[in-house]
Amino acid sequence: MTLKPQSTAEMLAGSLRKMINNGSLPDGSRLVERDLASQFAVSRVPMREAIRLLEQEGMVDIFRNRGAVVRTLSVEDIAEIYELRALLEGEAIFNSVQNMDAETLARAELTHTLLGNAEDADRQGEHNREFHGLLYRGCQNKRLLAMIDELRNQIERYEHFQHRLLSATQAFQHEHELILNACREGNAEAARQETFRHIESAGRVLKDFISKGISAQK
Structure with missing residues (x-):
């Protein structure tokens, strides 16, 4: 291509x-x-x-x-973005699991390990984006993937400076492991549900961070 x-x-x-x-x-x-x-x-x-x-x-x-x-995003903006992300990314992985090959799964597992060993937010962000990208790319829907990227771009700056992501790594890693397990088993519906829960979890952490920042400015 x-x-x-x-x-x-x-x-x-x-x-x-x-x-x-x-x-x-x-x-x-x-x-x-x-x-x-x-x-x-x-x-x-x-x-x-x-x-x-x-x-x-x-x-x-x-x-x-x-x-x-x-643009400055409000808590309401963040909530809407993550609600859409959960729906779109759940759909992407549901369709991707059916086309996922052993090489893609192996690369996702390696990226998962690298993410767990990352010591700074920049490297974490790179591995996290790659992990999800690998698991979604088999959905064979370019417009869906473009929409997911656009939503991620809107909130990436908040994730970059969100120090709690570092301390929340183990929780996110557990959620990633559940997603990987569903992919290994070829269970598309389980992969969608675990992805949905994972995105919702990340959204709650970020909304809490933004809310505290707003409160501190008052």
Whole structure:
């Protein structure tokens, strides 16, 4: 399969997305088109398009008088995102289990082990995304996978700075093991239910983190 090359705007959107997720552009930051174009040594046209792409993903809000601003998600936003994630990711793994081969399962098991041994949030996030990606890719529905990625992109910055994820690793690892067991057994419905519960669990942890952050600012 030939991959479509990324446009300049798509590459710029990817760079801005990373800056948002790693905290270089925190919630509420203004995205000044002129300054960013200068920083990346591009014209304002592709930068404007890149910002529009991030708006479509739900990462940026564009206001008439303020311009583009990194969107701040509320607890309600997080709840809605995780509700959708649970439904979509449950469906993805249900369909994927039926097409899962031994190599994919072995790679998922290795990634599961690496995740358990990871000592920092960055590496954890990489392994966690890879673990789920491996288990979902057999669903053979590109639009479904794209929707899942878009929802993950919206909340990745909160997961990145959510220190409780480190202490919650063992609980998440147990949930991952239950998902893997269902995949090993070829039980698509069990895999869907365990994935649903896992995403709901992660959502509760993140909502608690966001709620405490809001309370601390009052």
